[in-house]
Amino acid sequence: MRSRLIAFAAIAASATATVPLVAQTPPQPKSAADGIAEYRKMLEDGNPAELFEAKGEDLWKTARGPKNATLEACDLGLGPGVVKGAWAQLPRYFPDTKKVQDLESRLLSCMQSLQGFDAAEIAATPFDKGEQATVTALAAWISSLSRGMKMALPQKHPEEKRAYELGKRAFFYRGGPMDFSCASCHGEAGKRIRLQDLPDLTKNPGDGVGFAAWPAYRVSSGEMWSMQRRLNDCFRQQRFPYPGFASDATIALGVYMGVNAKGAESIAPAIKR
């Protein structure tokens, strides 16, 4: 495992070093394309997300926080403590909080109610710092227990239907100095930004694509990203202001994309360039 990761890191480093050069190196377009294909293939070999999964499982079962409790009584939608399959049905409506919640916002609720952490404080913490890192690791592990399952977000509760409608509106909301919405990049199949393929998120983009691939380990930044972080960076590139962690718009977008992806097989936590 360890040697595999070291080999992987070496390959990733050499590949990331060559990719940006493509822009400046004029001839030999063939070898550059080959290099990128090779790099992509190597990415499939080892996924450092495994390390986060192991950490997440530990954190779930360890007594922590002001109440010194584990998260094993946390209800992710399928009953207290049921983790397997829970992620493939999130976001969903929770009667105890009377809210539609995605995985990350649900984890904040559980960490507050069971362990005594301050959910608002965690939401305001920068990514990868303090308890935010806990949420990311938990998300990696929880999603891994739905790997291979088909996305099946419930749409029975009126609040779940309302969240879908609001998410759709957020998806098409144009704004900012570049007039971008989510749909500018993700409203049509078969498009790219540079060499990056863009899934059409207005429908089911296929197994392990789009919503069914996050959380994911990002090789380019060497970080584990939850869906909340993925959306955060989308909005940065959309040139929008900063979306609150677990804010209503981000959760509604999760409902819209997740419901659209119904039947897609999850590969989360995936590995990305």
Added chain:
Amino acid sequence: MQIRHLTALALIAAASAHAQTAKQLDQQADTMMRASFREQGIAKLDRLNQDDAQKACSQAKPPSAAVTKKIEAAQMATIKWPAEGQYIGDWKEGEKLAQNGRGMTWTDASAAPAKNGAMCYNCHQIDKKEISFGTIGPSLWNYGKLRGVTDPADPAAAAIVKYTWGKLYNSKAYSACSNMPRFGHAELLNEQQIRDVMALLLDPKSPVNQ
């Protein structure tokens, strides 16, 4: 009194959860957007304020023909044509701008056009030697050559030169819901930067037109 009040509230809440009209949902979405973001660096909350063009193009369905026409006319009126009819700059600078995808995010220090790229390759093929190009927009390879531009200063080329400037300055003047940013209108690029991108597309010496 208090109980009656609460019952009424519960009824309203129940009703609103069940039968939402499209208009109510539009309003709720607007409220949700405003409540979900905060400013960060140069990315202030006014970026959520939509102008008529952004608002009309914020649904899956494009606006009606009448609304489209109205938007395009209003956007056309915003275009500033270059000083002294100088449309063409340096294609080498244009290529640098086309390669540069930076600017205007909350991690950028300044919103000044001089700090921004034109990010053309993100969405367009331009010089064929660059294989890392996006496909959201059409290929611009041989842009000037295909349009018969052998001398951008020749009056015969005036129409295409003017159109290209207008498209770069405000794409929505020609297509109300275009995916392309309004580089001049939104002050993403200054006049000289637009000239340089113009040269990349239209200068017969530009690699794009070989």
